[in-house]
Amino acid sequence: MKPVAFDYAPAETLAGALAALAAPGAKPLSGGQSLAPTMNLRLVRPATLVDVKPLPGLRDALETPTGLRLGAAITHAEIEDGAVPDVTCGFLAHVARGIAYRAVRNRGTIGGSLCHADPAADWPSCMAALNATMIVAGQGGERRIPAREWMRAPFVTALAAGEILLAVEIPRLPPGSRWGYAKINRKVGEFAKALGVALPGVLLAGAIEGPPALLGSLDDLPPGLDAQHRQLAAVAVTRAAAMRDAA
Amino acid sequence: MSRQGVGAPVLRKEDGRFLRGRGRYVGDIAFPGMREVAFLRSPVAHGIIRAITKPQGYEAQVFTWADLEGVQPIRAPSSLPGFRKSDQYPLAHGRVRQVGEPIAMVMAATRAEAEDIAEMIGLDIEELPAATDMLAHRAGPPIHENWPDNVVLHTLVDDDISDVAAPIVVRRQLRTARQHMAPMEGRGVVVRWDERMEQLEMHSSSQMVHVTKTGLAECLGLPEAAVRIIAPDVGGGFGYKGILLQEEVAMGWLARRLGGTALRWIEDRREALSAQANCREHHYDIAVHADHDGRILAIDCEAHVDSGAYSAYPFSACLEAAQVASILPGPYVVPRYRCRTWSVATNKAPILPYRGVARTGVCYALETTLDAVARQAGISPVELRLRNLPGPEAMPYINITNKIFDSGDYPEALRRAADAVDAAGFPARQAAARAEGRLIGLGFAVFCEQGAHGTSVYHGWGIPFVPGAEAAQVRLTPDGGLEVRVGVQNHGQGMETTLAQVAHELLGMPLDRIRIIHGDTALTPYSTGTWGSRSAVMAGGAVGDACALLRERVLAIGAHLLQAEHVEYRDGAIHAGAASVPVAEIARIFHRAPQQLPPEMQTQSLEVTLGHKTVRDTGTFSYAAHAVEAEVDAATGQVKLRRYLIVEDGGVLLNPLVADGQVLGGAAQGIGTALYEEMPFDTAGQPLASTFVDYLLPGAGEVPDIEILHMETPSPISRFGQKGIGESGAIGPPAAIVNAINDAIAHLGREVTDIPATPERILAALA
Amino acid sequence: MITLTVNGEARRLDTPARTHLADALRDGCGLTGTHIGCEQGVCGACTVLVDGKPARSCLLYAHEAAGKTVTTIEGLDDDAVAEALRAAFSRHHALQCGYCTPGMMVTARDIVLRLGAVDEERIREELAGNLCRCTGYRGIVRAIAEVAANRPVLPAAAPRREAPAVAAPVLATVAPAVELPNRIEHQEALAVPLEAAWAILSDPARIAACLPGAALTRHEGAVLEGTFTASLGPISASFAGVGEWAVGDHAGSVRGRGRDGANAAEGQVEFHLTPAPEGALLNVVLSWRLTGPLAQFSRPALLRGLVAGLAGQFARNLERAARGEAPAKRLSLWALIRAWIFGR
The missing domain is CATH 3.30.365.10 (Aldehyde oxidase/xanthine dehydrogenase, molybdopterin binding domain)
Incomplete structure (x- = not known):
């Protein structure tokens, strides 16, 4: 299938992009690796695609005293390859390498993935575990949203209509920090059936039908999960913890 | 065994074009002014079509069954007792019986525009309960109006085994899922009416061009001579392309009607998966x-x-x-x-x-x-x-x-x-x-x-095609090369190499002088095509038999030229003692200097078509x-x-x-x-x-x-x-x-x- | 009109914004070596190089590639690594029908150049995004390994740490969820008295006001007419249709059907209210069917999350309404959408 007809509008300035996104039927485009398949199926039918990739600053990765400010249009492959500063003792690069396929990672962006907010995706869970902060811009200026309050429901984020995710601020893990990551899926690149993240003092379950869940113990898994899914989530978290503790 | 003959692990002749992206698949074929086709398909599994409304302004680009004058539905019966017949319409007629069944055909300048128009077609379908489970719905309600239940055929190997007293009896109930064959290239058709040849020229991603030709001619009411099917490079078959398509019939009708404008439809993955999970359940x-x-x-x-x-x-x-x-x-x-x-x-x-x-x-x-x-x-x-x-x-x-x-x-x-x-x-x-x-x-x-x-195995089924002998045609060209024409179709099996090896085994010319021609009804002998693990045995045998006959004729000419009674065919030449004449020279003399041969030898063509059956x-x-x-x-x-x-x-x-x-x-x-x-x-x-x-x-x-x-x-x-x-x-x-x-x-x-x-x-x- | 460099040649293409790069290369440039296998980003047949990096040409609109350098399989004719790979592919019988081959070659070349001498397991991981239906991959993996073996080991080929396969933890028993297809039960506690909740639930207009995405345009006796807008991330569908309304003792049901383009939906919501210590308990059974493209995805796991989200918002709106407050702003979610979107 081919997409419906739409206009393509590459953004040059933030003000211009925000104005363009205010038009009816306008949708932001980043790497397009989630959006284009749904458009090719005509499930998504934008009037205008506002390409935010060219916006100034979205391709910047700045190390700060407290961590890393990662522009939203940084690709998964750039994180995988260590083209951005490492403030997480290799955790982000490890996660990036497990996302979809290399050809997709070359185009797909961290910001696009976060805004898409598929519960099965890696970044929403990892950013919540890292206690990162989203920097978003709207007509009223910039605001900051904690990653742990980002995903409201599957495919729904705290981003308001017309806002653009500019960057994500990732706190630095102490040097030598140990971490573990477990993703349960049947094939490389396939949707995760469950995700487990273990960082120092943090356990998190993702891909659990809704927002990722910080856990004190496995008993904290959301009660609504069916037995199999609950088991897979518990396995993912247990394995992530074991990987962290064995590191 | 020769180095390039039967049994040799030679590298494939066809690899070069594929590795450089120079294969030519049906989607790669284009004609000036070609129109793209999209199909509106049934969104429901079972229903009665109450109305199909063509969008205003696009009536001339949208076609339904009512438009397809003179077209017959596709019929594939069996003569087995109790078999229940069903007609498959190229575009749905009266009812739809599966999700994805084509209902309307749309043509436009681009595929995207054809899909735009297809979306605008009004569709009023009264939905009926669907039969989705072969066990639960075997008895009905029937999905075909005149059937008593949903049993297409019931067979029984009726040995009463109640007298078997076995100490171990293990019983299991087992299920296999419905699958989609998923060749990486889907189906596809490019078709136009060739007025000069008075012939429908259809390029289709097919495993059996001759069967398609016969079936298409029947459905369209055309003589077989007015239909030519060409399968270019085919991106995998596995059975998926061993069928006469509804799309081929509908597009064949439209191309005939347009009288020259080419049409192209390339099945996309969503179409394939949602409409064609068709096996293994x-x-x-x-x-x-x-x-x-x-x-x-x-x-x-x-x-x-x-x-x-x-x-x-x-x-x-x-x-x-x-x-x-x-x-x-x-x-x-x-x-x-x-x-x-x-x-x-x-x-x-x-x-x-x-x-x-x-x-x-x-x-x-x-x-x-x-x-x-x-x-x-x-x-x-x-x-x-x-x-x-x-x-x-x-x-x-x-x-x-x-x-x-x-x-x-x-x-x-x-x-x-x-x-x-x-x-x-x-x-x-x-x-x-x-x-x-x-x-x-x-x-x-x-x-x-x-x-x-x-x-002998298939005739009892009484199906539209009973496979018989498989034929090959071999042609020694004036320059000493060999053209081999087979009716089977190569779509990954390496036949352009293996069948050449068979020819080499008998005739000795190097593989690069042997060309396998397949996938075109105008160029190859009639065949039921590639299916049933038959091509290596049947086409391989046919090429072998045809080459053997050609070899006899070449030997005879060689004997004449060498004026010898005992001659030997070896290393691409005919030998009599120390004297020899290359096969290429024999080919040249036969085609270009026949005066050197006696008249009865001149009429023994170096182009041989022969059918093959196994013992x-x-x-x-x-x-x-x-x-x-x-x-x-x-x-x-x-x-x-x-x-x-x-x-x-x-x-x-x-x-x-x-x-x-x-x-x-x-x-x-x-x-x-x-x-x-x-x-x-x-x-x-x-x-x-x-x-x-x-x-x-x-x-x-x-x-x-x-x-x-x-x-x-x-x-x-x-x-x-x-x-x-x-x-x-x-x-x-x-x-x-x-x-x-x-x-x-x-x-x-x-x-x-x-x-x-x-x-x-x-x-x-x-x- | 866009300008880009394709296989070293500057090309100007007049192509609509909706044309993806694969179609632009095939139809606009006559470079049919780039094959289209799914247009869903999964099969990898259309993989080309964009500014030297492999990319799915079906997931990139031609206009996005303006100003960029694109290399297709045809552009690798004189590339030394590609030439070595071609010979190795042939030797190892790494292709049959040839359809996946161009994308496979582009990926294989990237593996060799990016990772250098690399082991079989890593090659298989890297090939996950290129499907082949003919060869069983053995020849492909061996061919790449052979070419890669002649290159230096590069840091990027470092092995990846794996989570250990520890056994399943023992969990407290949870009642199994009902797994009937197209049917979900949900309970929502309401922090308002039973009768106050019923006052709303017995009135379709007030239900609609509480239900995110619903709008009631007509209500005459048992007949309802309205629209339901469902959004799921970027996907949005607006179903317009008719329905019937039935009411009982602290219980009711709405059954309706509608369509949005090629998609049609029919659904029934049955609910009943039961007393609870601090208010009331809303018991909902949602059953539905959906036809058309929206139906044809299988990610059922998402569904419960969606229904829970929808029911939760409905309950909160109902509580507000019972207290005489306005419903919260619409946050539309719709359980009828058998949700699926690519998750990257």
Whole structure:
């Protein structure tokens, strides 16, 4: 299938992009690796695609005293390859390498993935575990949203209509920090059936039908999960913890 | 054996163009002013069409059945008693009976615009309850108005086995999922009316151009001479392209009407997945009766096959279930046998034979049940099978359903597989793994594959096409090159190489001087096409026979030119003692200087067309033993294949490299059947997977580095001793893999019965 | 009109914004070596190099590639690594029908150049995004390994740490969820008195006001007419249709059907209110069917999350309404959408 007809509008300035996104039927485009398949199926039918990739600053990765400010249009492959500063003792690069396929990672962006907010995706869970902060811009200026309050429901984020995710601020893990990551899926690149993240003092379950869940113990898994899914989530978290503790 | 002839592992002649992106597939073909076609397809599984409203302003670009004047529906009946006929309309007429059934055809300048228009078509369908489960809906309500129920055909091998008193009776109910064949290239058609030739010129991604031509001519009411079908490079078939398409008929009609403007339709992946999950859905209720030593005393089975909504041309809807009855006893010595089968019509895509056809399901049912027998008898699965396989001394062996196993040493194949994976040492390894909390299992499957069977096997089915002799035409060109024309179609099997090797074997010119021409009804002899593991045996035999006759003629000319009585054909030349004349010189003289030859020799054309049949047309029987070591992750339900080994006997291999490729590719598809591939439907008949994210194909990470060991027992009935093995690889994996899974979890008292053995099913079995 | 460099040649293409790069290359440039296998980003047949990096040409609109350098399989004719790979592919019988081959070559070349000498397991991981239906991958993996073996080991080929396969933890028993297809049950506690909740639930207009995405345009007796807008991330569908309304003792049901383009939906919501210590308990059974493209995805796991989200919002709106407050701003979610979107 081919997409419906739409206009393509590459953004040059933030003000211009925000104005363009205010038009009816306008949708932001980043790497397009989630959006284009749904458009090719005509499930998504934008009037205008506002390409935010060219916006100034979205391709910047700045190390700060407290961590890393990662522009939203940084690709998964750039994180995988260590083209951005490492403030997480290799955790982000490890996660990036497990996302979809290399050809997709070359185009797909961290910001696009976060805004898409598929519960099965890696970044929403990892950013919540890292206690990162989203920097978003709207007509009223910039605001900051904690990653742990980002995903409201599957495919729904705290981003308001017309806002653009500019960057994500990732706190630095102490040097030598140990971490573990477990993703349960049947094939490389396939949707995760469950995700487990273990960082120092943090356990998190993702891909659990809704927002990722910080856990004190496995008993904290959301009660609504069916037995199999609950088991897979518990396995993912247990394995992530074991990987962290064995590191 | 010459270096490039039969049996040589020469590299493929066709690789060069593919590796440089210069293959030419149907989607690559374009004509000036060509229009693109999209189809509006049924969104519901079953319903009565109340109205189709063409969008205003686009009436001339939208076509429905009502427009297709003079077109006949597609009919693929069988003359078997009780078979129920169904008409498949190129565009839906009155009712729709599956999601994805074409309802309207739209043409526009681009595909995107055609899809825009298709979206605007008004569709009023009164939905009816859908038949989605072959067991629950066998009795009805019928999906065809004049049928009493949904039984397409019921067959019965009626041996009353009630007198068999067996100490061991193991009964299992097993299910295999509906699959989509998923060649990487979908279907596609480019067609135009050629006014100069007064001919419809259709390029189609097809496995059987001649059959398509005949069927299309019938549906369109054209003489066959007015239809030419060309299959360019075809991006995989596997049975998916062995059919006359509704789209071909509808587009053929429109192209004829347009009188010159070319049309192109390329099936997209969503169309393919949502409309064409068309194979492999079986249900078995099987009981194996055995004595204490594990010797089979009888097999009793009731099998259902989901035939889908219509009978697809040319293979009728009953073919697969009826085949179940004839092949269920597998490679074994089975004294008593009873089998009932039902072909059941449902509101799903019409069934087509997918690589392995019924054998994959049958092998799964029998082999997993035999493992359960072995567990009950307390003997190893290998030993149980060795006690039931016919030995080499019994060959040719006629089994209980009158299959004639032509040659081979079936027990030896299994022994070699068992030795190669150290089956004897496995219980100790398994125990050690269990002590570490790991579940590993070893599984086997043994089967034989009837291939290249012909007239005597098929005529009883009374289907639209009964395969007969396969013909080849060989032409010695004036420059000493050879053109070989075959009616079969190459879509990955390496025939441009293997058939050239056959010609080289007889005529000696180097492979690069031999050109295989295929896939065009105007250029090749009539043929039922490529299916049923028949091309190496049938087309290979035909090329061999035709080349042998050509060789005689060349020899005669050589003898005349050398003025010798005793001549020899060697190294591309005719020799008489020290004197010789190259074949190329003979070709030149025949075509360009005939005055050097006597008149009777001038009329012996160096262009020979000859048909070939095997010595007996009951088929070659390749056979194989598959051995798998699998690990089951009890926490996630995931299965890892730690080792996969195949012992294969395909008779004399025309090219071992190509034969390996067939076995490996088939096995990868079998792994998909075993573990990954499934088209789920909801109770309303909606297919629930329309992308490769929902319908999982095995990737490089899921298919292990499969090992192959060859045995080469020549077939006594084929031209070079070769056997058909094109489907073999796809038959064994589900059985062998599930046997390995069950071996891993049997000590827990658990078994998997349905495939694919997904994590969900394994966790459910372990829960 | 866009300008880009294709296989070293500057090309000007007049192509609509909706044309993806694969179609632009094939139809606009006549470079048919780039094959289209799914247009869903999964099969990898259309993989080309964009500014030297492999990319799916089906997931990139031609306009996004303006100003960029694109290399297709045809552009690798004289590339030394590609030439070595071609020879190795042929030797190892790494292709049959040839359809996946161009994308496979582009990926293989990237593996060799980016990772250098690399082991089989890593090659298989890297090939996950290129499907082949013919070969079983063995020849492909061996061919790449052979070419890679002649190159230096590069840091990027470092092995990846894996989570250990520890056994499943023992969990407290949870009642199994009902797994009937197209049917979900849900309970929502309401922090308002039973009768106050019933006052709203017995009135379709007030139900609609509380239900995110619903709008009631007509209500005459048992007949309802309205629209339901469902959004799921970027996917949005607006179903317009009719329905019937039935009411009982603290219980009711709405059954309706509607369509949005090629998608049609029919659904029923049955609910009943039961007393609870602090208010009331709303018991909902949602059953539905959906036809058309929206139906044809299988990610059922998402569904419960969606229904829970929808029911939760409905309950909160109902509580507000019972207290005389306005419903919260619409946050539309719709359980009827058998949700699926690519998750990257």
